[in-house]
Amino acid sequence: MICYDISDKFPAPQEGRNYFVAIGLEGSANKLGVGIMLQQLPTKHTPVPRAQVLCNIRDTYITPPGEGFLPRDTARHHRNWVVRLIKRSLEESVLPAKMSGEVENRPIRVNDIDCICFTQGPGMGAPLQSVVLAARAISLMWKKPLVGVNHCIGHIEMGREITGALNPVVLYVSGGNTQVIAYSHQRYRIFGETLDIAVGNCLDRFARTLKIPNYPSPGYNIEQLAKNGKNFVELPYTVKGMDLSMSGILAYVDNLANEIFNEKSNSKLKYTTTGQKITPEDLCYSLQETIFAMLVEITERAMAHVNTNQVLIVGGVGCNERLQEMMKTMVVDRQGEIFATDESFCIDNGIMIAQAGLLSYREGITTNIKSSVCTQRFRTDEVFIKWRTN
Amino acid sequence: MASLPYTLKLVIPFETSHHADIALQTLSPDPELKPDQLARAITISESSPSELVVEFLAVSDRVLRVGVNSMMDNLGLVAECLDELDIANFN
């Protein structure tokens, strides 16, 4: 159970300012990200000011081909890098002169920051815990309040901010999560989700079976291989209402891959119905076609259900151009709009944590240091979205 | 409550009592994952306010070693924060 301190007073910007600045720390999986965000108060001329990204840097823990990232090793990576990344973020962030009221742009100072935002979950326990230590330490040293952020909410709010999508159905697809989300009555409600493993996890694990590199990311490499796939191999397709399941597909396609690599095997599984030899590229192609079709289908169901024609794709798998293309085909058919971001925001990052944390902070929500324990399980619909109406 | 016969006490000196206090507050919130196998108490030394004291009670030497290792990792990170991210370094 996540506890917040909720004040009935909304915090004001620092004296003489019309903006807030937050630093965000993200480390729920193998990416360590730090971002610094500036949000302006609305004015007459700009009633909905855009947030300004002052800095958004990341360091990814890459494992050798065939290996996944283990919690302990990932946590060690984050511990080794988090201080360096925070330092760099401060050095790289520039506060524009028109904000500071000074003559020239200048590097940001610790005192410019209003709050320290960190990912409180969901994610891998050990990596989360190593990052929150740094968040607590700087919160105490800099005397700035902590704001715990739900990782999924970070993705959603950043996607909304960057794309300007007002009230979209959100498809959140990453290594740890697969959810179709729609906003209603101050919650991001989960309309459909995976009943077992996440899409990204399914792709990552298949990349390991194929022993393809984890750099820059296993999903990216699968996407490149899939472009050279020629034969569509039928795989299980498991959509249950608005939910989906992927473990069966992974087991099936893993088995096919093992047959292909086994030179002694003469299984007919190695050939298409027209007698052609199935290649790893074919499998990547078929796997993408199948699981992305499932994702687009449940997204379309959610759209029909809540009667909206906007779709926002967030999360690491959201970078996949084939997924975006399929989603676009569906959305255009419904005369709707699709919104997606590039990899600087799709892939886990610190700026989204700063963005969502700042939205909370401005509503008077902060996290007491004693309640700042991270949690592996933290559902998107547990968060009260105080900053949106009805 | 199982008996926890394996014990260890760490005393970590910090530059100032303020730093020791930051370390205490940073490290305290996270509970040990298996409290029946490893108990842990973090305090400020009564004799010296700049010394952090961490005491462990464990069910076995193996559990004790894992717990202490993890605490040392975390202490290392806190110390790095104190050294590198002090407000004085930036302003």
Added chain:
Amino acid sequence: MAENIIKQAHAYTANIPLALISQGAEALVFTSPVHPYLPSPPTCAPDYILKYRPPKPYRHPVLDAQLTKHRTLSEARLLHKLALLDIPAPRVIHVNPKHGLLWMNNVAGPHGFSVKQWVWDIELATAPNSALRESVMKANMLQIGALIAKLHLNDIVHGDLTTSNIMIRPKMAAADASVPVPPHNILNPNLEPVLIDFGLGSHSALAEDKAVDIYVLERAVESTHPVNSETYKTWLLDGYVQEYERGGKGGKIRIKEVLRKLDEVRQRGRKRSMVG
């Protein structure tokens, strides 16, 4: 896009007038006064229902063809099973799984309404807490609960039980079609419920799946009829339990299991807790 898909449906059903009544994510539903192969009755009613699953251009044609065929067919098979069990639901008139076409009769008839509409109408037409409202409402809610129990006793789950997917119709006057149907009257004491839209239906013996069916209905009642939802839910569940207990020796044991799961599902919501 709708126009395009409607054109495709027309291309498969030349000379048959179609009127679109609903457009979901997966299928379009039309009504038609013309039966694909029976002589059309002199009046426009009763009419017929055509459910059309159009091709989805975003997915691979092989996958698309396979899904369209499989889903159209499995819905038709489920409806056929219900016909054999004599459970009131649409009856299959014709199916072309390749084209994604499923013809059904309009099971609610010309004087049917969705439970959603019917409840709204009754709430408007009768005084709160009146004996009239209670008697009409209770009788039908019990019947609806019993109908769902019949489905579940046969290990079939609907998958999408909302108050729009349950219809209320005047009780059929035996097999004799010459008896005139009762007039449109929401307070008619001889009403009976019918289930429609088995697009997400499936065979399942799992208590969990049945509990989710009930839970989905409870949530639908709460959102569409918030004022009296507690009472309605109680009646629905009463009817459900009573019918289950009538369902032979096993019924009493099996209903306990379903109710236990229902409690679980209500507590956690439909979704399982989730690792990050």
Added chain:
Amino acid sequence: MSSLEYVFPQYPQAPVSISLFENVTNSSELREGLLAGNQCYNYAFIDAANVVSQEHLLAAIYRAVSAREEGEKMRTKNISSEIVFCMSPSNNIMDALKRFGISDTTTSVVVVKADPTHKANTDLVTNELHSLVRGDMLSVNGKNLQRFTDLNMVKKNYKVPGTFNFEDRDKLSSVVVGSVCLRGW
């Protein structure tokens, strides 16, 4: 008395003619003619005992005709045998023709002509049939079609559970129509 010319709304170019006979005395002769592949016998001969309702009969004819009109592959050698096959809930062609076609003892027969090359002229068909079938022609309507139903045979051929209420002809019709539609997919 004459054959009924029937047009499905979707296929005005392909009318069918349907006839009903009772007291048929030459069914073995008809069967032999069919087996010999005699072109004069290019009709679907259905044992009327299997017909539950007009809806049932038309569902089967419609399935066969629409498959042909939509350019799908036929399972049997011509449209006449296809119609008989379409009466069946099972995929076994020989079995279907045996169960739903006529046998030597059949006395009431539904005869369907659905050959678009054959000028679907009711009088012509009626005349041709009168010379082919020795029996009494009845007008084709729901009531007459239901007169010959053998419920035991229907129960067996369509595997309708014993618990089903066979008295309710509408419900029975829905069930057999479902079986006809779902065969073989």
